[in-house]
Amino acid sequence: MKHEWRKEEKNYYQPGRKPELKEIPRFQFLTISGQGNPNSESFGEYIAQLYALSYGLKMNLKKMDNPPAEYQDYAVYPLEGVWDLTEEGRQTYDGAIDKDELVFTLMIRQPDFIDEEYFREILELTGKKKPHPLLDKVRFQSIEEGPVVQMLHVGSYDDEPESFRQMEAFAAEQRLKRLSKTHREIYLSDFRKTEPAKLKTVLRFRVAKS
Known part of the structure; x- marks a missing residue:
């Protein structure tokens, strides 16, 4: 039976709007x-290489005579991004983000039965x-976020600050502190095919007890 993350891992990928x-x-x-503006053409190349490898991993497993013991077919996980600003971007930040100063790590989660050797x-x-020059920049990494505040943001990426204000107010009520301005986005919608008002994005930032 195919593993569907949308159905079987709702606690990670289907939070509410609070x-x-x-x-x-x-x-x-x-x-x-x-680094750079996510609206640029070159940004799409980063995404394309992640998907090319993720689908390559999935499809080659289906062809194996002896796949890993834990193997089951699965839906490829959604694109995620961890976002920050360059040092210059931090110094010149006045409430409006200079998108050319954005620093990002894009990622796609992989099932546990995939290892680095197979990657x-x-x-x-x-x-x-x-062949593509960006393939040399792709890494296989294990990442633990730990405690986070998260919520579903519906709408344009440019409207995310209001959702972050709600998240920070919630964290303060729970006596939690946000560990950094770095945050994670999980893209549940294809921005190329979805109008901005209907985009669905999971927003997260890491927290600790204050």
């Missing part, structure tokens, strides 16, 4: 880091079939 406290365990990801095999195979 802030909540959640413990996020260790997961493994393909990641790629960069390396598919990375090499993909590089031979469709």
Whole structure:
């Protein structure tokens, strides 16, 4: 039976539209880091390489005579992004973000039965079939977020500050402190096919007891 993250992992990927406290365990990801405006054409190339590898991992598993013992078919996980600002961007921040100063790590989660050795095999195979300079920047990483405040944001990415204000107010009520201005976004909608007012994005930031 196919593993559907939208149905079977709702606690991580389907929060409500009000802030909540959640413990996020260790997961493994393909990641790629960069800097610049997410509206630029080059940004799309980062996303394309992550998806090319993620689907390569999935489809080659289906062809294996002896797949891993824990293997089951699965829906590819959604794109995620961890966002920050350059040092210059922090110094010039006046409430409006200069998108050219954004620093990002994009990622797609991978099932537990995928290991780094298999990732390396598919990375090499993909590089031979469709070489791209960004493939060399993709990493296989294990990441544990721990305690986070999260909520579902519906609407334009430019309207996210209002959701973050709600999340920070909730954290203060719960006597939690936000660990940094870095935050995570999980993209439940395809921004290329969805009008801005209907975009669905999970927002998260890490917290600790104050």
